[in-house]
Amino acid sequence: MTQQKVNLGAAQGSFRQAQAWLHTWCGLWVSWLLFAILLTGTLAVFKEPITHWMTPEHHAEEAAEEEKTPHIPAEGDRARRLAFGLAYMEKHHPGAEMWELWPSNAEGAGHLIAYWFDSKREYAAARLDPLTGEVVAPVKPRARSTQGGHHFVEFHHNLHAGQPGLWVVGMAALAMLVALVSGVITHRRIFKDFFTLRIGKGQRSWLDAHNIAGVLTLPFQLMIAYTGIMISAAIFMPSGVLTFFGKGSTGAVAFETAVDDAGKPARSGVSMAVPELEAFASRGQQLIRQPVRAVVIDHPGDAAARIGVYGWNADDELLDRLSATTGRVLFSAATGEVLSVRQPGAVGGGSVALAQSAMIGLHKVKFGGLMLKWLYFFCGLAGSAMVATGAILFTVKRRTRHLGEFGSASTRLYSLIEGLNTTAIAGVPLACVGYLWGNRLIPVEIAHRRDWELAMFFGLWLLSLIHAVSRDSSAVWKEQLAALATLCFLLPLLNWLTVGDHLVAQIQRGDWESAGVELFVILFGVASTMACRSLCRRASGAARTSVAEASV
Numbered sequence: 001m002t003q004q005k006v007n008l009g010a011a012q013g014s015f016r017q018a019q020a021w022l023h024t025w026c027g028l029w030v031s032w033l034l035f036a037i038l039l040t041g042t043l044a045v046f047k048e049p050i051t052h053w054m055t056p057e058h059h060a061e062e063a064a065e066e067e068k069t070p071h072i073p074a075e076g077d078r079a080r081r082l083a084f085g086l087a088y089m090e091k092h093h094p095g096a097e098m099w100e101l102w103p104s105n106a107e108g109a110g111h112l113i114a115y116w117f118d119s120k121r122e123y124a125a126a127r128l129d130p131l132t133g134e135v136v137a138p139v140k141p142r143a144r145s146t147q148g149g150h151h152f153v154e155f156h157h158n159l160h161a162g163q164p165g166l167w168v169v170g171m172a173a174l175a176m177l178v179a180l181v182s183g184v185i186t187h188r189r190i191f192k193d194f195f196t197l198r199i200g201k202g203q204r205s206w207l208d209a210h211n212i213a214g215v216l217t218l219p220f221q222l223m224i225a226y227t228g229i230m231i232s233a234a235i236f237m238p239s240g241v242l243t244f245f246g247k248g249s250t251g252a253v254a255f256e257t258a259v260d261d262a263g264k265p266a267r268s269g270v271s272m273a274v275p276e277l278e279a280f281a282s283r284g285q286q287l288i289r290q291p292v293r294a295v296v297i298d299h300p301g302d303a304a305a306r307i308g309v310y311g312w313n314a315d316d317e318l319l320d321r322l323s324a325t326t327g328r329v330l331f332s333a334a335t336g337e338v339l340s341v342r343q344p345g346a347v348g349g350g351s352v353a354l355a356q357s358a359m360i361g362l363h364k365v366k367f368g369g370l371m372l373k374w375l376y377f378f379c380g381l382a383g384s385a386m387v388a389t390g391a392i393l394f395t396v397k398r399r400t401r402h403l404g405e406f407g408s409a410s411t412r413l414y415s416l417i418e419g420l421n422t423t424a425i426a427g428v429p430l431a432c433v434g435y436l437w438g439n440r441l442i443p444v445e446i447a448h449r450r451d452w453e454l455a456m457f458f459g460l461w462l463l464s465l466i467h468a469v470s471r472d473s474s475a476v477w478k479e480q481l482a483a484l485a486t487l488c489f490l491l492p493l494l495n496w497l498t499v500g501d502h503l504v505a506q507i508q509r510g511d512w513e514s515a516g517v518e519l520f521v522i523l524f525g526v527a528s529t530m531a532c533r534s535l536c537r538r539a540s541g542a543a544r545t546s547v548a549e550a551s552v
Contacts, residue, residue: 019182024394027179028417030172031391032424035384037169039428041156041224042380045365045373047149049513054148054439056499077130078103079278081112082295084133086277088114088126089300097121099297101277103130104312145449146439151457152432160454163235169228170236176225183214210393213386220379221386227363231356270303272334277307280331284309287341288327297333305333311344315369321345322358324366388425395421419468419476426480427464429528433487433521434460440498474535481532488525492518 043050085101093099093116100115112128127136147154158165214221234241234255245251245258274297281292290311298306311327318324323345330339342348347357361367365376395418438456442449468476495518496502506515 016186019185023179023182023186026175026182027387027390028394030175030179031387032420033168034172034176035387035391035424036428037156037159037172038380038384038387039432040152042377042384043432044149044152044156045377045380046516047153049149049516050152051146051148051150052513053517054146054436055144056495056501057144057444078281078292079276081130082277082281084128084130085112085114086274087133088128088135089116090274094301096300097298099274099300101295103281103292103295144439144444146453147450151435151454166232166235170232173225173228177222177229180214180218180222180225184218187211207393210386210389213382213389217379217382217386220376221383223362224380224383227359231360231363233356264298265304265306267299267302268304271301272303272305274300274305274307275333275336280307280336281309283338284327284329284331285311287329287338288343290314290327290344293326303334306339307331307333313344317344318367319369320367322361322367323347323354324361325357391421391425415473416469418473419465422468422473422476422480423461423465426477426484427461427468429524430464430480430484430487431457431461433484433491433524436491436517436521437487437494440494478532478535481528481535485525485528485532488521488528491521 081103082101085103086099089096089099089101096116096118098117102111102113102115105111112130112133113125114128115123115125118124128134129136151160154160156169158169161168229236241251241255245254277295281295285292288309288311290313292309293312294308294310296308296310298308307330309329309331313324313326321344325342325345325347327344328340328342330341331337332339340348347353365373395414398414435453435457438453442452442456446452464480467480471479492503501514503515503518506512506518
C-alpha cells in the first residue's frame with residue numbers, strides 16, 4: 001500500500017511538472033505577441049471614443065450639420081423620404097445590383113442616405129436633402145483620413161496582415177488556452193495564492209502578481225481565447241466550406257450567402273419597376289417591432305426583386321441578449337408576400353449560426369451596455385498584466401541562475417528574451433501612444449495618411465526592439481518607461497497646440513469621449529512614471545549595497 005502511494009505521488013508530481021514546463025515555455029514563446037494582441041483588443045473595446053478623438057475636424061462638421069438640418073421625426077414623413085431616395089436611384093444608378101436607403105438616423109431624426117454597389121461591388125453612397133431629395137454632398141471620408149480606433153481592432157484581429165495574420169493570432173489564442181489550463185493544473189494553491197500579495201519581495205512578488213491577475217479574471221480569459229478561436233472556425237477548419245461550396249472567393253461568397261441570406265432569388269430577366277416602399281417599411285416595422293433603419297432592394301428593376309426592411313437596435317435591447325442582429329423582414333417586390341422574418345437577436349443558418357453569433361457578441365461585447373464594456377476593459381488590462389508579469393517572472397527567476405536548457409547559448413538566449421520582454425511590455429504601449437501622436441503630427445493633406453499613421457505605430461515598435469537589444473536591460477526598462485510617460489503626459493499639450501482643443505474644454509462641453517481618451521493616457525503616464533521610479537530606486541539601492549560590500 002505504501003509503495004502504491006509513493007508511485008501515485010511520483011506520477012502526480014511528474015504530471016504537474018510536465019504541466020509546469022508546458023505552462024512556462026508555451027506561455028513564454030507567445031507572450032510577446034499575446035501581450036500586444038490583448039492590449040490592442042482591450043483598447044478596441046472603446047474604439048468609437050478613440051476614433052472620435054482622432055477626427056477633430058469632424059466634430060465641427062457634425063455641429064454645423066446639426067444646426068442647419070431640421071429635426072424631422074423618423075415617422076410621419078418617411079414615405080416622402082423613401083420616394084426621394086427611390087427616384088434618385090432610378091435616375092442615377094438604375095443598373096446597380098443593390099439599392100439601400102436609410103430614411104432616419106439612430107436618434108430617430110429624419111435624414112436620407114442612399115447606398116449602392118458600384119461596378120467593383122463596393123459600397124458607394126450619397127447624402128440627400130430629406131426635404132427636397134436633392135444631393136447635399138456625397139458621403140466622403142473625414143477631413144483627417146485615419147483608421148482611428150479601428151486600427152486596434154484590425155491589429156487584434158489579424159495584425160494588419162490579412163488571413164496569414166489571422167492564422168498567427170489564432171495559434172496565439174490556442175497557445176493562450178493551453179497556458180491557462182496548464183497554469184491551473186500547476187498551481188496547487190491557486191485560490192490561496194489569490195489572496196497573497198507580497199510587495200518588494202522580488203521573484204515572489206512577480207509570482208503573486210501573476211497569480212492574482214490570472215485567477216481574478218480566469219473565466220474571462222478562457223472565454224475570450226475560446227470565442228476568439230471559434231468566431232473564425234470556418235477559416236481555421238475550412239474543409240466543410242471547401243467540400244460543399246468550393247474554393248476561392250466564389251466558394252466564400254456562396255458560403256456567406258447560405259448562412260446569412262439563404263433563398264436570395266436570381267434575376268428573372270423580366271423588367272418591373274420598384275413599387276412604393278412605405279407600405280413595405282410600415283409592414284416590416286410592425287412585424288419586427290423596431291424602428292426602420294434601412295430598406296434594401298436586391299435586383300432593382302427586375303421582376304424577381306426582393307425588398308428587405310431592417311430595424312434599429314435600441315441600447316436597452318442589447319442589455320439582455322447576446323446576439324446584436326437587428327430585426328429583418330424580406331418581401332417579394334412583385335407580390336408583396338412575406339418571404340422571411342428574423343426577429344431581433346435571431347440569426348439565419350440554424351442553431352450553429354446562432355451559437356457563433358452569440359460567441360461574436362461575447363467576444364466583441366456587443367451587448368450589456370457601457371458597464372459591461374468597462375468590465376471587459378479592466379479584465380483585458382488584467383489579462384495583459386497576467387501575460388506581462390509571467391514573462392517578467394521568467395527572466396527574474398533566471399537572471400542570476402538558469403537551468404542551462406540551451407547549453408552555452410543559454411545566457412545569450414535569456415538576454416534576448418529580456419530584450420523581447422521590454423519590447424513587448426514597454427514597446428507596445430509606446431507604439432500605441434505614438435499612434436495617437438502621429439494622428440496630430442502627420443499633415444492632414446498628405447496622401448496615404450492612414451498608412452503613415454500605421455508606419456508611426458510599427459516604426460516606434462521596431463525602434464523599441466532595436467533599443468532593447470542594443471542596451472543593458474536595466475537601462476532599457478527605465479528609458480522606455482520614461483519615454484512612454486513623457487509621450488502620455490505631453491499628448492494633451494500636443495492636442496491643444498495642433499487642433500486648439502484641450503481637456504478642460506472637452507469636459508465643459510460634455511465631450512466625454514475625447515476627455516476619456518486623454519484622461520486614460522494621463523493615468524497610463526502616471527503608472528509608467530511609478531514603474532520607472534521604482535526601477536530607479538531599486539537600482540540605487542543595489543548600487544549602495546555594492547559600495548558597502550566593497551568597503552568592507
